[in-house]
Structures are given as C-alpha cells and as structure tokens.
Amino acid sequence: MALQMTTIAVSEFPWAREQQALRTLNRLAQFHRAWSSRLISGAIGCRSNEAMSLLWFLYNAKVVNPMLVIYHKHEDTNSSPPTLYRDFFQGPPLLPFTCDICGEVVTNEDELSYDLEFVFTDKVSFSI
C-alpha cells in the first residue's frame, strides 16, 4: 500500500526555520525511513535534545513510531548491526534471548546497548 504524503509545519523549532535546514529535513525524509536524533543533529548542526524534540513532535503528529534498537556488544568489533527492534513502549526484551548476529544467549543486561529510532508511517514533507 502506498504511503500517503503528510506535510508537517516545523515553524515552532527555531533551528528548523532556516531554508537550508528545511531543505535538509526534506532531503533526509526522502531517503531515511528511520530517524534518530543524531541523524538530524549531524545533518543540520542543531543540538541532540533539539532534534529529539522534533522526533517526539512527529510522533505526536502520528507520522512516526518510536522503536527501541537493541545492540549486543561484541568484543571483536567496534560496531555491529542491531540484534533486535522493539516497539519503544514495550521496553527492553526479557532475558535470556539468543542474539541473531552471533548466536550467543544473552543473559546479562550489561551486554546490551540501546538506541532510539523513529520509523515513518507516512511520507512526510516539511514546511514552515
């Protein structure tokens, strides 16, 4: 089913009102289905907490769903893909569970790290 296009006004975010920032938001919306605060702050240069405010604003506008991204720390790599995605409001997974990446059973919460991403449910364009 094709996603519908929703236009979101971001004028209440001073850092997003500049044309350059607005252009960047619209560009990001075209090729990233999931946004994190660092994606926005890296692309625009706003602070991470300002970016997070925008993401929760988008959730309030019902165009994104917050997802908890769960990583299993592996000693042999600096970074590895997520082992699980969960609805943010379900919270962390119950232990133990088997890591899809390495096949090991995760028994200790200390082995996990988390990230928060917001997945778009609609196509979005931004305006002021």
Added chain:
Amino acid sequence: MPIDAFIMRHAGGVPFLQSFLQSQDFEKDSLKTIARRLGITPGNRSRDLLAHDIVYELQQQDWQAVHLTEIVRQLLRKRKPWMSVKTGSIGNIFSGGNPHDLLFRDGDAIWYGPISDPEYDPEANWYIRPHFIKHGEVASDKKTIEQVYIRWLCFARVTNDTLSLHWRGFSHLPIENDIDVEVSSTHNIQYGYWYQVPPFFEEIENYLQAKVEELNLQQVVLHRLWNGYLKQPGYEWKHRRIRAESSGVSINAHAGSRSILELEGQGISHLASTIRIAVALEMQERYSITLPDPSYFDDIILRTIIREYGALSYEFSLKQHGKLIFRAHSYFGDKTEKPSQDSFPHMRLIEVDELSQLAFLLAHAE
C-alpha cells in the same frame, strides 16, 4: 609490556615521588627542565637517573615550594590527547587540595588546585583530580597476577567562559583480586574513562558554580569547520574515519595511517569516488549518460556518509599551506542511555598540541 599509566608501588614520601617522576606522567624533556632548574646538568641521563637526581637535589634544597610547583607545571604540560569541552560562564575559582600533595602520596578523591602556568597557558587555571583504578600485573613469582592500583589523573582547564577536561588514555587488566596467571586472560583493555569524566564534570561544575553547556561538536565540526575549510584554497581537509549507525546499518570506515588510501592522499574520499565510478560506469553502459562533474557527486556521497547517516564519531585532519593545524577524532556523544565512548561529547586530539587545537575549536564555536 609496561602500561602507559602510573602504578603506585609506594605508600608515600620520597620513594613515591621518585617513582612518580619515573612514570609516563612526565615527559623526559620535562624531567630535564626540572633538573636544570635545580642546577643539575641533565646530559644523557636516563629517565630513572634523572628522577633519582632530582629527588636528591630537592632534599638538598629543603623541598622548596618553587621547585615542587615547577614539577606540577611540568605534569600539566604532559600531552593529554583526550578532551571534553563545555562553554558558558564560570562563577568562581575555588581552593582545592594542595597539588604538591600529589607528588608525595596517592591523594584523595578531590580536586587539587588551582594551578597557574603563565608560560604554558596564561589565560587558564588548572585543577587535577586523581582517580584510582585496579589493575592486574604479573607478580615477580610469575605464577600469580596481583592487584595493584593505577593513579589516573584528570585535568580541568578553567577560563572565564570555558571548562574543559583533559586526560590520557591507557589499557589495563581490570581484576578484583590476585589470580593465577594460568586462569587469567592477560589481555589488556581500554580504560573506560566514560564512567568517570561525566561525573567529574558534575563535581567541578558545582565547585566552580559554572553554568556551562557541552560544546555542540556536530555543529562545530560537521558544519562550521566543514563549511569554512573544506575545499578552500590553501587548506587540505582529509576525511580519516567515520563511524555511523542508521536504520540498522553500521558504518565503520577508517583510512589507516599506512594504507594505500593514505599514500594516495585520498582517505575515505576514495570510498566515495569508488561508489561514484561504479554508478557512472553503469549509467554510461546502460543509459549512455555521462555523469557530469565527478567531484560534485563525490562530495554528495561524502556528505551523505559523514553528515547524513547518523555519525557516532568522525575524524578529520586539516592542513593550512601544508602545515597540520588540526587533527581530531570527535565522538558526538549521542548514545546517552548507557556509559560508553559514545555517551558524551569528547575528542581525541592527534599530533598537534591540545591547547592550539582547543583554541581553534573555540574560535569556531558559538
């Protein structure tokens, strides 16, 4: 292999001072400077002999405070590659512990200072915070790994509007008790400074009555410096490393210092041009379209990878007329849910001295 940190082997007094001077907390040139101030001609003395002679001469000169202060200043001058910066306003300079105490004993879990060093850093006051870390070391019997303590020093630099913490990293073997060599893993790991630096900020901000905010590294590095210097005449910007995570995909692209990429002078730019060439060839073959302006498309790919893919950290170097003026790996500190290298903004400063890099960074901050 000896670790790059001060292991405390003496309870205090003169033996403590001598072993501290012998440690990696001091440059050998610093020991020579201290020696000269005491009237010793350093010549080709070894580090150990210099430390011995300095302590002997200090005793002869009744432990004069001026000489002890010189030692503390040389301690400040030791290169500290790691740095985290906050800006705002500083309420007051407080009186902490006497830094001379750190020369003769382990010290307490408090801030020592202020310390000024007009020759090295005329605008700032410095403080030092010791922290004690358990470390496993193979005992002389070669059968056990015994627990010793490392004293790690975190340095605070304070001006009217900036508070920065500076430290040296090291790897060690964290153990809780003495253990057999055979059952142990003697694999050293990086010390987890991320557990200590944020609480140290909180501590000293309270003492200083500081109203400060973390420097927005994404804005300064990825926007102001990027827009100001990338592809500008007279400047050479090199992308050296990017770590990013987005939509379940991790990127870790690194141009090693001796790699062919480095020799070609292209670093991560090589990755971008490889992708662009692949697309250009396909467009030419399949659609008979020649991709115009290759460097423009390389820049778009680089911008996407570095600025628009959820960067966790980014390293670049900048030369001005062939002279390196800045090289740093910036950790943007956006994954705050658990202490880790990515949980607070900080940088590892490489090659160029830290005070000039800090000044360069602050000149481009808000």
